[in-house]
Structures are given as structure tokens and as C-alpha cells.
Amino acid sequence: MQKIKILVIDDNSNNLTTFQTMVQGLFPDAVIYTALSARKGIGLAVKEDPDIIFLDVVMPEMDGFELCIELKKDDRLKLIPVVLNTAFSIDPQMRIKVLEAGAEAFLKKPFDQSELATMIRSMMRIKSANMLALHQKEILAQRVSEQTEKLTNELERRKQAEIIQTEVQAKLKKSQISLLNILEDLKAQNIARLESEKALKESHEKLRDLAAHIQEVREEERKEIALNLHDDLGQKLTALNIDLAWLAARIPTDFPEVSDKLISMQGLLMETVTGVKQISSKLRPSILDDLGIGAAIIWQTNEFSNRTDVPCKVSIIPEDMTMPDEIGTQVFRIVQEAFTNIMRHSEASNVVLSLIANESKWRLRIKDNGEGFSEEDIVDKQSFGLTGMEERARLCGGTFTIKGAPGKGTEIVVEIPISGQ
Ligand SMILES: Nc1ncnc2c1ncn2[C@@H]1O[C@H](COP(=O)(O)OP(=O)(O)OP(=O)(O)O)[C@@H](O)[C@H]1O
Ligand SMILES: [Mg+2]
The missing domain is CATH 3.30.565.10 (Histidine kinase-like ATPase, C-terminal domain)
Known part of the structure; x- marks a missing residue:
């Protein structure tokens, strides 16, 4: 077990010695700090962190109650149990004062040894309970702070996530809009393309119709020209040939040059008739x-x-x-x-x-x-x-x-x- 540390404050040095002797008789391992004044006592309490403080009620500069109030104000010292010692009789008035000052207990002087021993043990229990409570409070505080930190982080994370989500949504909306625009453009382009394809097809059809018509007309013209060449020109050339033969029969024999000329003209005429026939059948047989x-x-x-x-x-x-x-x-x-x-x-x-x-x-x-x-x-x-x-x-x-x-x-x-x- 760890050594008991006791601080005793009393303006009477004899009292201090008696106390010291008694405690050491009860707890030989106990460490006892003594102070003759309230100021010195506070200093020792801060420095040594005792397990129990025994305070004399009647002291010159600051009595035990006032000193007790001071000690309990201090965060570092308030967990140390304080026992007020007095030679006066402890009436209800006194008890109230003790409790109001925040002390844990009081003890009547001169001390009874066994009462002192019981008091020290019970104060040690209070101290342990105080320390345990402090420890638990610290753990709790630690947990609360960890939890708070976690929550803060989580909140921050969620906030970031929300920001990112909002940004992503905005971007998504933007890209949706541009996608829609692109689709609209494509649709318009498609319509325009289909329209121009239709127009192209129509003009193609028209061209085909025109070509067919031209061919038809051409065929008819060829037919007509061929017929005219064959019938009209051919007949006239034949008539001309007959005329030439008639002329040849009537030319006097003493004009041989004229006869020869006529014969050559007849030959040329026959060739022309053949040529006309060929042209005519080429145009349309x-x-x-x-x-x-x-x-x-x-x-x-x-x-x-x-x-x-x-x-x-x-x-x-x-x-x-x-x-x-x-x-x-x-x-x-x-x-x-x-x-x-x-x-x-x-x-x-x-x-x-x-x-x-x-x-x-x-x-x-x-x-x-x-x-x-x-x-x-x-x-x-x-x-x-x-x-x-x-x-x-x-x-x-x-x-x-x-x-x-x-x-x-x-x-x-x-x-x-x-x-x-
Ligand atoms: N019987 C064939 N033997 C070999 N090649 C041929 C034959 N018929 C067509 N071709 C090929 O096909 C091509 C196209 O023929 P197409 O009749 O359309 O044109 P072209 O005879 O050259 O000119 P045009 O417009 O005066 O008819 C020819 O240039 C030739 O290379
Ligand atoms: Mg050809």
C-alpha cells in the first residue's frame, strides 16, 4: 500500500509534535508535513499534494474555516479531505460552520488515538473515492472530447461531402443541359440532313425523269429524221436518178463528154442514195x-x-x-x-x-x-x-x-x- 501523506496545520508547535507522534504510532510509514501558519500550509499543500489535511480552527492570521474555504476554492487542492480540529465543544452551530466551510469532518482535541486512526482511514477512503471520481471524470471528459472531435470531424466530412455533392450536382446539371443542347443540335442537323437528302432525292428523280423524257424525244426525233431521210430525200434522189436516165437517153451521140458527165452524176447519185440509207438506219433502223x-x-x-x-x-x-x-x-x-x-x-x-x-x-x-x-x-x-x-x-x-x-x-x-x- 502507498504511504499516507498527511499535512497538519496548527500555530502551536506542541500540538504539531503530539499529532506527529500519535500518527506515527498508528501508521509508522506515514509521511507527515507540518505548518505553523495558514500561508505556509497552503504552500506545502500545493507542493506535496497530501492525502489529508488536518487544520486547527483557531489560528492568528486566518482561522481554520477561512483556510478551509481557500483550500476548497483551489482546483488542485479541493479533492484533499480536510479535517478541522478544535478544542471547543462541537455544538450544532459549529457543525454547520464546518460543513459550510466545505470540510469533510471535524475532530475534537485532544485526540483519541483510535478515533484519529478511524478518521485517517475514513479520510483515506474519501480521498480514494475523490481520486476515482476525478479519474472517471477525466476519462469521461476524454471520451466526451474524443466523441466531440469525432462528431466535429464527421460534421466537417458531411459538410465537405455536401459541398462536393452540390458541386457535382451543379456540374451534372450543366452537363445535362449541354447534352440536351447537343441532342437538340443533332436533332436539328438530322432534320436538316434529312430535308436536304429528300431535296437531293427529289432533284435526282426529276433529273432522271428529264433524262428519260429527253431520250424519248430524241428517239422520236431520230425516228422522224430517219423516216424523212429515207422516204422524202430518198424518193427525191431516186426521182432525180430517173430524170438523169431520161436525160441520158436524149443526149445526141456526138456529145460524148456530156454523156460521160451524166453517167458519173448517176454514179454519185447512187452513192448518195446509199449514204442517206445508211445514215437513216443508223439513226433508227x-x-x-x-x-x-x-x-x-x-x-x-x-x-x-x-x-x-x-x-x-x-x-x-x-x-x-x-x-x-x-x-x-x-x-x-x-x-x-x-x-x-x-x-x-x-x-x-x-x-x-x-x-x-x-x-x-x-x-x-x-x-x-x-x-x-x-x-x-x-x-x-x-x-x-x-x-x-x-x-x-x-x-x-x-x-x-x-x-x-x-x-x-x-x-x-x-x-x-x-x-x-
Ligand atoms: N466489253 C467490254 N470489254 C472491256 N471493257 C469494257 C467493256 N465494256 C465496258 N468496259 C469498260 O467499262 C468502262 C465504262 O464503259 P462505258 O460504256 O460506261 O464508258 P466508255 O465506253 O468508256 O465511254 P462512253 O461514255 O462513250 O460509253 C469502259 O471505259 C471500259 O473500261
Ligand atoms: Mg461505252
Whole structure:
């Protein structure tokens, strides 16, 4: 057990000695501090931190009550139990004064040894209880402060989190707004794009219609010019030829130069008649209108072979094939362009052409064994032959395909549905 430390304050040194002797007799290990005055007593109490203070009530400069009040005011000393000692009788008045001064107990002088021993033990218990209470209070205070700190930190954290949340929300709102704006822009752009696509499509359609119309008109004009050339000019030239023959028969035999001139004029006239016929059938072969698509294709094939010396096998099935004029014209022009391309690009030595009608469609196929072509040959070219063929097929409600590979020849296929026949 730790040593008991007792401070005793009394202005009478004999009293101090007696007290010291008695206590040491009871608790040999006890440490006893003595003070003859209140001031010295306070100093010792602060310095030594005793377990119990015994105070004499009657002292010159400051009596025991006043000193007790002073001690209890001091935070460092107020937990030390104070016992007031007095030689006076302890009446109720006195007890009240003792309690009001804050002292824990009082003891009547001269001290009874066993009473003193009991008093010291009970004051030691009070001191321990005070210390325990202090300790617990400190722990409690510590916990409260820790808890407060935790709460403060938590509050601060929440505050920060709230600030961050508000910032994030603001940013989110901002980005939502800009997202909405972007979406709006995109929508507007999309609408504008769709509108311009529609306008483009419409103008494309118009152009196609215009091209088709121009072709129709051109075809009609060609037909008319060819007819005029053939009938009108041809007939007049023939009449002129007859006239020349009539003139030749009437020229006297002694004008041989005139006869020779007439003969040469007749020759020139015949050549002109042939030329006119050729031009007329180039513009539009009358055979197309007179004998139909099958005969026109056979005639065109012979023209091609005669001009190029390239044999071309033709199959028209059925042989007496018929088709509406406008479709026949388109198919014939496709065949002409195909032959022109073969002549210009293929170096072919053989060509096969077939035009076959089944129940639902006409199928035209022209295949040569020439050089063929690659993708680059036909992409981005300022040429209109293939486009024209495709457009003609489309105008008939059909399809056009061309297949070719370098060195493997070229094949074109046109398929036109037979409808309303
Ligand atoms: N039978 C073929 N054999 C080889 N190449 C061909 C054949 N037909 C077409 N081509 C290739 O396809 C290209 C495009 O043909 P297209 O008829 O459109 O144009 P083009 O004949 O060059 O010019 P144009 O506008 O006067 O017809 C040709 O330039 C050629 O390279
Ligand atoms: Mg061409």
C-alpha cells in the first residue's frame, strides 16, 4: 500500500509534535508535513499534494474555516479531505460552520488515538473515492472530447461531402443541359440532313425523269429524221436518178463528154442514195419498227460482225419475239452500246448474244471473250455508256448487271419483267 501523506496545520508547535507522534504510532510509514501558519500550509499543500489535511480552527492570521474555504476554492487542492480540529465543544452551530466551510469532518482535541486512526482511514477512503471520481471524470471528459472531435470531424466530412455533392450536382446539371443542347443540335442537323437528302432525292428523280423524257424525244426525233431521210430525200434522189436516165437517153451521140458527165452524176447519185440509207438506219433502223426487236438485233449483230470480223452467235427465243415499242427501243439501244463497248474496249474474238423470254421476264445476255476490265476501269470514269444501259433497264422496270475481270471477258445481263402483256 502507498504511504499516507498527511499535512497538519496548527500555530502551536506542541500540538504539531503530539499529532506527529500519535500518527506515527498508528501508521509508522506515514509521511507527515507540518505548518505553523495558514500561508505556509497552503504552500506545502500545493507542493506535496497530501492525502489529508488536518487544520486547527483557531489560528492568528486566518482561522481554520477561512483556510478551509481557500483550500476548497483551489482546483488542485479541493479533492484533499480536510479535517478541522478544535478544542471547543462541537455544538450544532459549529457543525454547520464546518460543513459550510466545505470540510469533510471535524475532530475534537485532544485526540483519541483510535478515533484519529478511524478518521485517517475514513479520510483515506474519501480521498480514494475523490481520486476515482476525478479519474472517471477525466476519462469521461476524454471520451466526451474524443466523441466531440469525432462528431466535429464527421460534421466537417458531411459538410465537405455536401459541398462536393452540390458541386457535382451543379456540374451534372450543366452537363445535362449541354447534352440536351447537343441532342437538340443533332436533332436539328438530322432534320436538316434529312430535308436536304429528300431535296437531293427529289432533284435526282426529276433529273432522271428529264433524262428519260429527253431520250424519248430524241428517239422520236431520230425516228422522224430517219423516216424523212429515207422516204422524202430518198424518193427525191431516186426521182432525180430517173430524170438523169431520161436525160441520158436524149443526149445526141456526138456529145460524148456530156454523156460521160451524166453517167458519173448517176454514179454519185447512187452513192448518195446509199449514204442517206445508211445514215437513216443508223439513226433508227426501220427494221426495228417494221420487223420487231428480234430482227433488229440480228441485223445489228450482222453489222457488228461485218465491221469487226468478230463472229457473234445470236439466239432469240422465241424467234417471233414481240415486246412493247418503248421496251424494244431500250433493249435495242442497250445492245448497240454493248457492241460499241466491245468494239472499243474488248479486243474480243468471239461474242455470244441471247435474248430469251420466259413467262415472267425478258433476259438479254451479251458475253464477249475479250480483255474484260477491273473495278478501277469503271469507277469514277467520266463515261455514260454503262450508266445509260442501267438507266434504260430501270426505265423498263428491270435490272442491269455487268461482270468482268481482267483477261476473262465481259458479260452484261439485263432482266426486264414482262407485265401487262
Ligand atoms: N466489253 C467490254 N470489254 C472491256 N471493257 C469494257 C467493256 N465494256 C465496258 N468496259 C469498260 O467499262 C468502262 C465504262 O464503259 P462505258 O460504256 O460506261 O464508258 P466508255 O465506253 O468508256 O465511254 P462512253 O461514255 O462513250 O460509253 C469502259 O471505259 C471500259 O473500261
Ligand atoms: Mg461505252
